Amino acid sequence: KAGVTQTPRYLIKTRGQQVTLSCSPISGHRSVSWYQQTPGQGLQFLFEYFSETQRNKGNFPGRFSGRQFSNSRSEMNVSTLELGDSALYLCASSTDRGYGYTFGSGTRLTVV
């Protein structure tokens, strides 16, 4: 079956702009989580969505938001981009049991 698909793979944005990233989970997976990965900080949890509802949230400012659609596809949005938002953004899907997460290849965001 198809894996987790994230688009786009690469993005270059200017400080102050906003960006929307997309994630299509594995068919049948209703849980979608988002992570930010940077060399010094490892994987930082952003939020998790399940059945269109945010179930968990990490410690990120309100500029980071997300949503999930009825087909389980998810988007995350970052407004007013800062240089420090440059990172690899990973999406992971799982079944409701949460036994192991399947990650997408990520979106590498560069803010200049």
Place this chain on the structure above:
Amino acid sequence: GQQVMQIPQYQHVQEGEDFTTYCNSSTTLSNIQWYKQRPGGHPVFLIQLVKSGEVKKQKRLTFQFGEAKKNSSLHITATQTTDVGTYFCAPNAGNNRKLIWGLGTSLAVNP
């Protein structure tokens, strides 16, 4: 809040040597997951441990969960160049499914 310490941060071994990474938590865990991320890749799920003292094996990889459910280890026997990557532990302390990720152990293997 819950903290996770993963040691060592880096490990460089000769091919054929063994390797172990440890994951220590400040709180009792419900379960712990392990992932591997190859350079330039994304994390790949390896295993989940749930029971106190649990030991699971996958070929040359041995995963252990401590008796007190506060620590875990991953041991690789006779490393190969294909083992190169960063190994992450991702424990869960509660019922909220929120994983707390360690910073990972980066493994380099000299052929």
